[in-house]
Amino acid sequence: MADLEDFHVLIIGAGSTGLLLAQGLKQNGIKSTVYEREDSSSYQTRPREWGMTLHWGSSFISKCIPPAMHTRLNEICCDPFYGDNDLTLPHYNGKTGEKLFDMPGEQPRRISRRKLRNFLSEGINYGKELKSISSDGPQVIGSFADGTSAQGTIIVGCDGAKSIVREVLLGKDVAKLEDIDINMINISCAYSADTAKLLRTKHPCFKNSYHPTQGTMFWQSIQDVKDPGRPETWLFQNILSWIGAPRPEDLPDQASRTAFFKSKAEEYAEPWRSGALEIPDDLTFGIDRTTMFTPSMSWSDVLGGNVTLAGDAAHAMPPHRGQGLNNALEDAARLVGELTAARDGKKSLNEAIREYEEDMRARTLKEIPISVMQAKMVHSWEDLMNAPMIKMGMNKLKEENKKRAAASAESSS
Numbered sequence: 001m002a003d004l005e006d007f008h009v010l011i012i013g014a015g016s017t018g019l020l021l022a023q024g025l026k027q028n029g030i031k032s033t034v035y036e037r038e039d040s041s042s043y044q045t046r047p048r049e050w051g052m053t054l055h056w057g058s059s060f061i062s063k064c065i066p067p068a069m070h071t072r073l074n075e076i077c078c079d080p081f082y083g084d085n086d087l088t089l090p091h092y093n094g095k096t097g098e099k100l101f102d103m104p105g106e107q108p109r110r111i112s113r114r115k116l117r118n119f120l121s122e123g124i125n126y127g128k129e130l131k132s133i134s135s136d137g138p139q140v141i142g143s144f145a146d147g148t149s150a151q152g153t154i155i156v157g158c159d160g161a162k163s164i165v166r167e168v169l170l171g172k173d174v175a176k177l178e179d180i181d182i183n184m185i186n187i188s189c190a191y192s193a194d195t196a197k198l199l200r201t202k203h204p205c206f207k208n209s210y211h212p213t214q215g216t217m218f219w220q221s222i223q224d225v226k227d228p229g230r231p232e233t234w235l236f237q238n239i240l241s242w243i244g245a246p247r248p249e250d251l252p253d254q255a256s257r258t259a260f261f262k263s264k265a266e267e268y269a270e271p272w273r274s275g276a277l278e279i280p281d282d283l284t285f286g287i288d289r290t291t292m293f294t295p296s297m298s299w300s301d302v303l304g305g306n307v308t309l310a311g312d313a314a315h316a317m318p319p320h321r322g323q324g325l326n327n328a329l330e331d332a333a334r335l336v337g338e339l340t341a342a343r344d345g346k347k348s349l350n351e352a353i354r355e356y357e358e359d360m361r362a363r364t365l366k367e368i369p370i371s372v373m374q375a376k377m378v379h380s381w382e383d384l385m386n387a388p389m390i391k392m393g394m395n396k397l398k399e400e401n402k403k404r405a406a407a408s409a410e411s412s413s
C-alpha cells in the first residue's frame, strides 16, 4: 500500500455522504479533502432543505464520528426538544383522517438535512465544482471550474444524484438518471401559532396520508423547532406526490402550482388540509421529478480503478421508503473500513474499493426495486391496502429477508 503520508482521499461533494466519509477517515488517521461546488454562504442558506427519517443508518454515523460527538446527535433532530418520545410513524386515510396503520422503524429520528450537514462539516473547500478527472500514474487528479486541480490516491464521487463523477466513469448516457414519472411538491414553512399546534395533533413529529380517490400521498412533519414555546416560529415540511400529470412543465408559474396544491388539499382531512391551505402567500416552490439510478454496471476499469461513487451519486432512489440517506451512511462507513484496511496493508487499494462496491451494489440493487415499487404503490389506494410495507415497516431489507426466511422455514418444518 502507498506510504501512509501519501495516502490522500479526494471527496467530491459536501453532502451527508461526503462529510461522514471525511469524518470516518479522520478517525482512522487517513488524510482526506472535501471539495464542494457551492460557496460557504449559499451552502448554509440554500433553500433546498428537507427532513429525513434516520433509522437503521444511525449506527453508521456513530461508527464514523469521534466519541465527543456521540452525545450531540440530538442536535440534528428537526425537533431537538422531542427527546425519546414515540416515533412510530402513523399513516392515515387522507380523506377521512382515520388511522390506517402504524409503521415501526429501527430507532427512528426525524432529522434535518441542513443540521446533519452542519454537524458533520469541517474543513470543506467551498466553491470547488468538479469538472473533470484524469490520472497520472497511480494518482488521480480532479480539475475544478475555477481552474485549480487536486491530486490524490483515490477520488470518491459523493456529488449527489446528478453526479459529474458518475458521468466521468460511465459516460453521459449510461450515467443518466431515469425519470420514474412521480412528481412532488416539497415545501418547508411556518404558520400561525394556532395552525402550527393543529399540525402537530395527529403526531408531534411526522405522519403520512393517502387519498383514497385522488391517487396522492400527503406527508407532513416537523422540520425545525428553535423555541418550543413559540409555535409561530416552528417550521413544517409538507410533501404532496402523485404519478404522471401535472408534470413540472404543466405548472409553469407559482400561481398554478399553489392553486394545484390547494385544490388537492381541499379534499384532505385536517391537519393536512390546513398545512396546504394556510401556506404563506409569498411561498415559492417548484415541482420535483422523482428519479432513480441503479448501479448495475462496473466502473473498475476506468482511471486505474481509483475513482468510485457513494451515496446518491452511486444509487438514486425515490424517497417514499426513506432509504437513500440510510444507505448513503452505510456506504460512507463501509468505505472507511475498506480504505483503512488498505492503508494498513491488509489488502490492495483496488481490492478494498472493489469490496466496498460489491457490498454497495448488492445492498442497493435489492433496495431500489422495492423503493420504486413502494413509491408507485402508495399512489394507488387498492394496491396500498394489499401492501407488504404495512408489515415490513422501514426496516432494512436484509433484516426483513432474514425474518421472512425464518418465518417460511418455520412454517415448512
Ligand SMILES: Cc1cc2nc3c(=O)[nH]c(=O)nc-3n(C[C@H](O)[C@H](O)[C@H](O)COP(=O)(O)OP(=O)(O)OC[C@H]3O[C@@H](n4cnc5c(N)ncnc54)[C@H](O)[C@@H]3O)c2cc1C
Residues within 6 Å of the ligand: 012, 013, 014, 015, 016, 017, 018, 035, 036, 037, 038, 050, 051, 052, 053, 054, 113, 128, 129, 130, 131, 158, 159, 160, 161, 163, 164, 186, 239, 310, 311, 312, 313, 319, 321, 322, 323, 324, 325, 326, 327, 328
Ligand atoms: C423529499 C426527500 C425526502 C427524503 N427523505 C428521506 C428519508 O426519510 N430517509 C432517507 O434515508 N433518505 C431520504 N431522502 C434521501 C436523502 O435526502 C439522500 O439520499 C441523501 O441526502 C443523499 O446525500 P448525498 O450526500 O449522497 O447527496 P447530496 O445531499 O445531494 O449532496 C451532494 C453534494 O455534492 C455537491 N456537488 C454536486 N456536484 C458537484 C461537483 N461537480 N463538484 C463539487 N461538488 C458537487 C452538491 O452541492 C451537494 O452539496 C429524501 C430525499 C428527498 C428529496
